[in-house]
Amino acid sequence: MDPAFLEAVARVGTPLLLAALGELILERSGVLNIGIEGVLLSGAFFGFLAAWATGSPAAGALAALLAGALLAAALAFMVLRLKADSIVVGMALNLVAFGITGIGYVILDAQTKAHGGVKLVRAPTFGAMLPELAGVPILGPLFFDQSALTWLAFALVPLLWYYLERSERGLELRAVGEHPAAAESSGIDVTWCRFKACLAAGALGGLAGGFLTISQTSAFTPKCTAGRGFVALAAVVLGRYGAWGTAAACLFFGAAFSARDYLQVKGLQVPYELLEILPYALTVAALGLSHLRRTGAPAALGKPYG
Amino acid sequence: MIPGDRHRDGLVLELTLAENLHLREAFDRRFEAELGGRWTLHPGRLRARAHARLEAFGVRPPEPELPAAALSGGNQQKVVVARELARAPAVLLASNPTRGLDVAAAAAVHERILAAARADGAGVLLVSSDLDEVLLLADRVAVLYDGVLREVGARGVSREAVGRAMVGA
Amino acid sequence: MGESLSRAAVLGFSGLSVALSFRAGLFNIGAEGQFMVGMAAGAVAGLKLLPAGAPAALAVPTVLASGALAGAAWSLIAGALRQWRGVSEVIVTLMLNAIGILAVKLLTSYDGLLKNPLEVHQQSGALPPGAQFDGWGGTSFHAGIFLVPPAAAALWLALYRMRAGLSVRATGLNPEAARACGIPVERVRLAVFAVSGALAGLGGAMTTMALGYLPNESPYSDYGYMAIAVALVAGLHPLGVLPAALFFGLLETGAQSMQRFTDVPSEVVYLVEGAVILALLSRGLKLPGTRRAAGAAAAASEAG
Numbered sequence A: 001m002d003p004a005f006l007e008a009v010a011r012v013g014t015p016l017l018l019a020a021l022g023e024l025i026l027e028r029s030g031v032l033n034i035g036i037e038g039v040l041l042s043g044a045f046f047g048f049l050a051a052w053a054t055g056s057p058a059a060g061a062l063a064a065l066l067a068g069a070l071l072a073a074a075l076a077f078m079v080l081r082l083k084a085d086s087i088v089v090g091m092a093l094n095l096v097a098f099g100i101t102g103i104g105y106v107i108l109d110a111q112t113k114a115h116g117g118v119k120l121v122r123a124p125t126f127g128a129m130l131p132e133l134a135g136v137p138i139l140g141p142l143f144f145d146q147s148a149l150t151w152l153a154f155a156l157v158p159l160l161w162y163y164l165e166r167s168e169r170g171l172e173l174r175a176v177g178e179h180p181a182a183a184e185s186s187g188i189d190v191t192w193c194r195f196k197a198c199l200a201a202g203a204l205g206g207l208a209g210g211f212l213t214i215s216q217t218s219a220f221t222p223k224c225t226a227g228r229g230f231v232a233l234a235a236v237v238l239g240r241y242g243a244w245g246t247a248a249a250c251l252f253f254g255a256a257f258s259a260r261d262y263l264q265v266k267g268l269q270v271p272y273e274l275l276e277i278l279p280y281a282l283t284v285a286a287l288g289l290s291h292l293r294r295t296g297a298p299a300a301l302g303k304p305y306g
Numbered sequence B: 001m002i003p004g005d006r007h008r009d010g011l012v013l014e015l016t017l018a019e020n021l022h023l024r025e026a027f028d029r030r031f032e033a034e035l036g037g038r039w040t041l042h043p044g045r046l047r048a049r050a051h052a053r054l055e056a057f058g059v060r061p062p063e064p065e066l067p068a069a070a071l072s073g074g075n076q077q078k079v080v081v082a083r084e085l086a087r088a089p090a091v092l093l094a095s096n097p098t099r100g101l102d103v104a105a106a107a108a109v110h111e112r113i114l115a116a117a118r119a120d121g122a123g124v125l126l127v128s129s130d131l132d133e134v135l136l137l138a139d140r141v142a143v144l145y146d147g148v149l150r151e152v153g154a155r156g157v158s159r160e161a162v163g164r165a166m167v168g169a
Numbered sequence C: 001m002g003e004s005l006s007r008a009a010v011l012g013f014s015g016l017s018v019a020l021s022f023r024a025g026l027f028n029i030g031a032e033g034q035f036m037v038g039m040a041a042g043a044v045a046g047l048k049l050l051p052a053g054a055p056a057a058l059a060v061p062t063v064l065a066s067g068a069l070a071g072a073a074w075s076l077i078a079g080a081l082r083q084w085r086g087v088s089e090v091i092v093t094l095m096l097n098a099i100g101i102l103a104v105k106l107l108t109s110y111d112g113l114l115k116n117p118l119e120v121h122q123q124s125g126a127l128p129p130g131a132q133f134d135g136w137g138g139t140s141f142h143a144g145i146f147l148v149p150p151a152a153a154a155l156w157l158a159l160y161r162m163r164a165g166l167s168v169r170a171t172g173l174n175p176e177a178a179r180a181c182g183i184p185v186e187r188v189r190l191a192v193f194a195v196s197g198a199l200a201g202l203g204g205a206m207t208t209m210a211l212g213y214l215p216n217e218s219p220y221s222d223y224g225y226m227a228i229a230v231a232l233v234a235g236l237h238p239l240g241v242l243p244a245a246l247f248f249g250l251l252e253t254g255a256q257s258m259q260r261f262t263d264v265p266s267e268v269v270y271l272v273e274g275a276v277i278l279a280l281l282s283r284g285l286k287l288p289g290t291r292r293a294a295g296a297a298a299a300a301s302e303a304g
Helices: A003-028 A036-054 A057-081 A086-114 A139-144 A148-166 A168-178 A180-185 A190-216 A228-238 A243-265 A272-289 B006-010 B017-021 B029-035 B043-056 B073-086 B103-118 B131-137 B159-166 C002-023 C031-049 C056-085 C089-109 C143-161 C163-173 C175-180 C185-211 C223-233 C238-261 C268-282 C288-303
Strands: B091-095 B123-127 B140-145 B148-154
Touching: A003 A036, A003 A148, A003 A168, A003 A190, A003 A228, A003 A243, A036 A057, A036 A086, A036 A190, A036 A228, A057 A086, A057 A190, A057 C268, A086 C223, A086 C268, A148 A168, A148 A190, A148 A243, A168 A180, A168 A190, A180 A190, A190 A228, A228 A243, A228 A272, A228 C089, A243 A272, A272 C056, A272 C089, B006 B073, B006 C175, B017 B043, B017 B073, B017 C163, B029 B043, B043 B073, B073 B103, B091 B103, B103 B123, B103 B131, B123 B131, B131 B159, B140 B159, B148 B159, C002 C031, C002 C143, C002 C163, C002 C185, C002 C223, C002 C238, C031 C056, C031 C089, C031 C185, C031 C223, C056 C089, C056 C185, C143 C163, C143 C185, C143 C238, C163 C175, C163 C185, C163 C288, C175 C185, C223 C238, C223 C268, C238 C268
Parallel strands: B091 B123
Antiparallel strands: B140 B148
């Protein structure tokens, strides 16, 4: 297989992986965040803003993380405290994020035009840090021409698996998602546990958005997340609510989206839009082929508690 | 059927009493002309019928337009009983029909179940964890123990006999 | 004003679609995608099915019906997956939204499909004159707008004066009780998926007819999501959808002219709509599906 293609899969898969792993933590605790698209978008905008203002990609990543966590905290307040329906709250947060980042973009655009264009800020890749390794054929670009965030995303997969399936904390989280009343009676604070999951998911989602603007494209345009949050949601379902499954689903989506550009470059005569439809259609088909009641969804997913 | 859990299986708490009372009849062809047309429901007719039935079953307050959630548990249960007995069923399945009710409301429900059986000839299967209720209403008493249903006796069977059957003796 | 009304009409159809779904306890957030396939199917019917000289009496109902059917079919995919595979309609409708948007792009991008080869822009050729809703007096006010109030009235009638409506409301509020009373809850849900999809699809067909061609992307993108705000402001009441849709239609055109004359970007509308939903929810607005879950939890704790 073409190493350039593999490199693209890892790169395109990174924001999906970050967002989906965050969403996985949250959903295992029993909360659904449809507002994940908005979380990504805020991360993308505020990450870009901070990186542009300070010139430091690390500051951008931090801002992206905080912006995502802040929006997720709003979700937590509405859903956990006010017991509002998580799906409608999530949709509302998406609209809020579209609005804030859209307004922000217009202001930023006017500002930068006045100062002679945006200076691009890009997170350094490991290739830039270790140029001798990036030169290794095949493995070089695949492993060392990636940004630190890609490494982080992939490292998170086994860590999250261990946390969810093997650690005591993970057991508590799963108990909260499966049977909150039983968890509460064994001394777990359900609301606090879900709140922490919200923050973690928001931070990872924000970082995923930040990756898009400070590592992948180094520019922000309105709605530049282009539905990646929703794709991450689907990846969790497709991955049957497990860390490895979710990661595999993210790489599948990464491969599908990369194939779209890859085949274009190779001059293959397939309508671009058809290639774009393919991953979504395959998701619907895969969900249709999955067996009833074996989806692995937490029993209390999306249900208010207390 | 009178379900044991009226909030889950019996009533739609947000719908009005008139609507709750007609949740079965509205979808029964035999009552089509009485309630409206082929597709439609006439709200005035629903209200009038509901009012009459709420009065007859002693539901307080007998206001057809109130949401079911506004009633006390006892009155809610009376609404469920009123709905289930409205079509003069041949068979009635009652599961803990007086759970959580006060004495007066429980007595009213008992009276209605007995009337359905005695006057209208309905076969009633009462499932209850309230021994007094069973002894008061039942013509025949059976105990389910360890997966086996065993008849214990007819009306007038002693509390001790039922108690022994309940511990498997 | 014409622009506000034609925006309100689109929001109205999608708002009715969302209100009906939410009433039945279904989180069908696929109005966006159903609108897109309605728009596409309307164009296919107008360009491929109808002869160019088709009279309006034939063309208008054909195009509208195609849009409604396509919307219903699109929505039923989510309904069927929920029904027989236990897959949440939320995820499926989000995927179907993405596919719907891309499908319109696909159709208008290639000469062999619907793209007009003579046109520089990626868009379809013109619909037969009989299948177009012309703007009146140079405004964007068109005859299709008159479809919305009757649709709202019909939905109100169905929900509050018909047997079917009682079964929909009972299913949404308490499916267990509805099932115990012999209401075919599963069939009711599928029917609601179909009808709400048809409503959103009608909005799509209407949009194609008002434009006179199929555009490359929706001129009203994200209205399927904004329709949630419309439906909630309307209290999920069909007749309430009319003023709510009008309000948001005016807000949208207001924001756009504001952008033209001041520095306030029109994206402020998103912010307002999101904030309106959050404000309504924080004031204790509850939806049919969720209130029941809370009720069941209360009943369970009462029993335990």
